[in-house]
Amino acid sequence: MRLSRLFIDQPLAVGQEIILPKESAHYLLNVLRLRAGASVILFNGQGGEYVARLVAATKKAAQLQLIEYKAIERESALQLTLVQAISRPDHMDYTLQKAVELGVQCIVPVTTERSPPLDKTKISKREQHWRKIIISACEQCGRNRLPQLYNVQPLSAWLVEPLQGSCMVLSPTGKSSLYEAIKLQPLTDTIAKSDSIGCLNQLQLLTDTIAKSDSIGCLNQLQLLTDTIAKSDSIGCLNQLQPLTDTIAKSDSIG
Structure with a gap:
């Protein structure tokens, strides 16, 4: 039991x-x-x-x-930080609950241009309430470490902080799925380090084509990207590109 x-x-x-x-x-x-x-x-x-x-x-x-x-640990191997725009109370509670269940380790509530009005005199009470939601979620899902809850801050204030690791913006108008973004992220990071503008431009075209699930188009865009990378003499880029080449060659756009 x-x-x-x-x-x-x-x-x-x-x-x-x-x-x-x-x-x-x-x-x-x-x-x-x-x-x-x-x-x-x-x-x-x-x-x-x-x-x-x-x-x-x-x-x-x-x-x-x-x-x-x-000595049981049920933490995700991923170091995940969720920067969450404050929403309506019931929606915010649900978001925090699911974030905890999915393994997020840090939660940063931020105010944005379209956030509902937040009474500054009640921010402390809201943060205490959110902490209770986090604790309850940990009790239910089996996590033995509480995610860190940051104080409420404007999104503009968080954006000026130095970032570590990959940063992704989740938007209903985004052209790529989260899975596709994660799949391409190592290649994006490597190309960015090579400082090749041509590579980055070709990668964006490839990303857009993948989002349309056009395997033939993917292969064509991939060839252009490969040629551009080859001219930049970036071994790291080519190494990251090979798994993507193999996957697209199998006509598996989702992969």
């Missing part, structure tokens, strides 16, 4: 006995209706989880003893 999971914001250790906060105690005793002797999983967001046993319970209080530590 799957054990219920609870986040506890304090240091934890095997053998320790803790009194649950009122909200958590209410959830265990009145919602789940657990009784003395029942087991639950506790985690504090620092990695790993603890098996705990309910040793004492009253109508309003619950005491647990930690009996076993499990």
